[in-house]
Amino acid sequence: MPIKIPKELPAFTVLSKENIFVMNIERAKTQDIRPLKIAILNLMPMKIQAENQLLRYLSNTPIQVEITLLQTKTYTSQNTPIEHLEKFYNYFDEVRDKKFDGLIITGAPVETMDYEDVDYWDELKEIMEWSKNNVFSTLHICWGAQAALYYHYNIVKKILKNKIFGVFEHRINKEKEDLTRGLDDIFYAPHSRHTTISKEDIERVKELDILSESEEAGVFIIITKDKRQIFITGHLEYDRDTLKNEYLRDLNKGLKIDIPKNYFPKDNIKNEPLVKWRGSANIVFGNWLNYCIYQNTPFMIENIK
Structure with missing residues (x-):
């Protein structure tokens, strides 16, 4: 099942070596x-x-998936080569007149800031408003999920005393929902955040359903009843070493950081972390592409509204 990306994009080589079907x-x-x-x-x-x-994870699809990478104009990344950004990324102004079957808004390391203090907040608000009529289904991840719940439903985030950091058990609230179809009764997902959103605040919004949550990590997957807005508070997309690299980064900065929970075997950082969430990630991303988008998006993409 192919994903369609430029051959020069680093992911093309990385995924090809993993025997994942990518198509130029x-x-x-x-x-x-x-x-x-x-x-x-x-x-x-x-x-x-x-x-x-x-x-x-987007490679596990029934048909071609054509990717458009977007960056903000109001803030330029300091950790990615400018040549890469210029070659592979678009600004919102370049796509605002286009329609998309799906949009992913990722997390960002700005969660302890007030939304209004984030450099690109006004631009992000414009994109989230645009997505309501120009994207069939939008998937928001971690801070992106919190920001969208705040923008669309005025649900505020709350600063945590201790960071939610590690790999946690989750359960399914509604077994027959398309997005969570095929997940085990108990499944795992990584989290890495200093803030959270209240279950009670979400339940006050009639348009929202909580599909999955964790006793330790809280609410995990929220979805609108029409499946066109999805909010995931963790990081199913993370690699094996992502939490390890975040932990070592913070240690090297002299920050107070606990070892990620349920991650290193025997809590020994010399042991290679075990991936316990890859199957769940494949299911959730695959279900989003198939049930939330492919089965329902208009064939004539200009008819999305």
Whole structure:
């Protein structure tokens, strides 16, 4: 099942070596089908790493997936080569007149800031408003989920005394929902955040359903009843070493940070972390593409509204 990306994008080589089916644009042009058009607003500082993580799971699709990478104009990443951004990324102004089957808004390391103090907040608000009529289904991740719940429903985040950091058990609240179809009764997902949102605040909004939550990590997957807005508070897309690298980064900065929970075998950082969430990530991203988008998005993409 192919994902359609430029051959020069680093993810093409990375995923090909993992025996994941990626298709270059030249080959895709010979196939007489309409690809799903998915935009990714990448707010993560390590953009290439985030690309690889997301594209790995978007590759598990029934048809071609055509990716458009977006960056903010009001803030330029300091951790990604400018040559990479100029070659592979678009600004919102370049796509505002287009329609997309799906949009992913990633997390960002700004969670302890007030939303209004984030450099690109006004631009992000414009994109989130635009998504309501120009994207069939939008998937928000971690801070992106909190920001969207605040913008669309005025649900505020709350600062935690201790960071939610590690790999946690989750359970399904509604077994027959398309997005969580196929997940085990208990499944795992990574979290890395200093803030949270209240279950009670979400339950006050009639348009929202909580599909999954964790006793330790709180609410996990929230969805609108029409499946066009999805909010995931953790990081199913994370690689094996992502939490390890975040932990070592903070240690090297002299920050107070606890070892990630349920991550290193025997809590020994010399032991390689065990991936316990890959199957769940494949299911959730695959269900989003298939049930929330492919089965329902208009064939004539200009009819999205």
